[in-house]
Amino acid sequence: MAVRVCERLRPLLKTSHLSPISFVRKAAIAKAKYGGRHTVTMLPGGGIGPELMAYVKEVFRFAGVPVDFETVSIDPQSEGNEDLEYAITSIRRNGVCIKGNIETKSLTAGVQSRNVAIRSELDLFVSVLHCKSYPGVRCRHKGIDVILVRQNTEGEYAMLEHESVSGVVESMKVVTAENAERVARYGFEYAKKLGRKKVTTIHKANIMKLSDGLFLETSRKVAKDYPNIQHNDMIIDNCCMQLVSNPHQFDVMIMTNLYGAIVSNVVCGLVGGAGLISGINYGDHYAVFEPGTRNTGTAIAGKNIANPIAMLSASVDMLEHLGFHYHATNIRKAIEYTINEDRLHTLDLGGTSSSTDIVHNVLKRIEKLTEGHNWMGKSY
Template sequence: MSATNVLGNTLRTSKSVVQKALASSAPSSEMLRFRSPVLQTNTQKLARYGGRHNVTVLPGDGIGPEMIHHVERILTAVQAPIDFELVNLTSKEDAAEDLEEAITAIKRNGVALKGNIETKFDNPVFVSRNMELRRQLNLYANVLHCATIPTIPSRHTGIDMVIIRENTEGEYSGNEHETCASPAPRVVESLKVITREKCEQITRFAFQFAKKHGRRKVTAVHKANIQKLGDGLFLKIATDIAKSEYPDIEYNAMIVDNASMQLVSRPQQFDVMLMPNLYGNIISNIACGLVGGPGLVSGMNIGDDYAVFETGTRNTGTSLAGKDLANPTAFIRASVDMLRFLGLQSHADIISDSLFRSLVDKRIHTPDIGGTHKSSELVASVIEFIDKELEHRNFQV
């Protein structure tokens, strides 16, 4: 058979898969589970002009700029009423003015979509741009939805958990100093700050999230057996609020080391996991690994006034930049989360379902999940499904 005939047969097969997938009368339960739930806070500060939403975009380092380009193509294909305001905030040490510009732009628009910005761990005076954004905008809740996806290699099935972590204090407060520095650093004090206000804020957020989205259980993760005052305060507040304000939602608490073991041995037991900042960072990465890796999961940073959407794990993917090999799934899902926050549910559903069909029905997998496809091929498939869906709807979203 000639190469032309092979290519023709491949294209016909691809189109038949698309038509078959779109012919289904309703989304499958797995497709619905793939749709990440989003809790809206205050939407009064969202910038809308002529029925369109202004969104601050921070491409960041590594694969961020090319992933943002893919997302922009997909949002254009689905006819989302979104206009991007680009701010090139990176890890360059002289980017202080860019950080202020980014914060001003997010305050002006209310919402941002960002790639990760590298934090230089070998420079003790370098201020993390990611932390400063969360702190200055009071993005106190970080939310990850981790669910197993059919056809994606994983040791477990049936995972559908939401991880909610406090996002602005704890070990991430950034209060460190040397108490004995001569002739070389010998004693360093790093302060973990836990406040009643933030504990109450993140606990109520978690239970409100669970209640709105029909989640049955909240598990508070802590280390109060050792950090009796710091984590003890977090645990007491979570337990008191659970009993007094949300008695209809099942609640339990688990020490972080046991939670880590339980997570990798029987993750299906978890529904909503609530925890302080550092534990949340570690648990989130474990959970992303359980469902297939960092390229699959999006992350939400939500406060009372603003929201920033990004990938679930905060790595830049620098080694993959420019190679058309990085998995764009996490960035696409971040844009879907953003659309839901903006109230554009129909646009969000079309993109999410098109991505699911590309991953599951057409099995377009990038190398990180055992496939051989390129980033651009997955994006092209998503757009193909979007075009067919819009055609089916007579271009009405």
């Protein structure tokens, strides 16, 4: 895996000539498709990741989903990048991946953050989270429905750091006009496709006048191509305050990488926490699905209390992406019935249900939804 500065910058400078919305279909109609089945890379990650992936497999097997998993485990203690290289090769081969958060415990120079490296090497330039309230979950604010579009490969996550002199470390924040435009245009196209009326650019251009200034200027330029969509901008610190006080003013939000990490955690917290919302990483050719807040959950691993909804929802997003809409619809409905109608909630939502309680109820709901239908033989 390359670690030289010039090679690390290479993914940041890629441009796309595809329509932003075309990624949703092109990126991963999986390359490994045999007899109507798709092979998908599965990266369990650390903490609660492996147990959540086991639930995904259980649900898929029960629902008869025509997906096979190529499971690749990455050792968080590894002093090299061989396992990371194998995982990236697997994703390139299959086109689609579902993953948990991958720990990188090694502090050895040259051992990269696995999560960041995957996004950079595959040029997964945009992360999309649809943060929507569940009626059955008690929250301070009801009816939240916000889409977050996050630049995913540069900014403070460029992994370009060095110690210039002893005790002085410099970290580069990289913002390119090409990637800023890709993300801005993706956000506006996404808003247009879904009939959204407003896009808000989040920035800190009052302080970082060149880097965030370029991102903001690019967003304003792109906004001129979408006269029917209102565009405004907001400084990141004010944005966080506005989110917790009046989240309904936001519709679609576009932002740089680090601000996306902050805002996604704030909004996910507003609708119930890290265990509910899924996230999607898109590039020109690949798509990776994962929980939206990218938490490892090491402290609750193996206790049967982790909320499986975010990972199950990520698997549904993946099915929709692959075109298995029938299965995706049934599993998503089963999830919604479990949370909203049956009111089965794990500890993080103030409930007493275990992880397996949630999964078994989802299976029961899938069974009810598919009774009387020849769902196993359905064509796609």
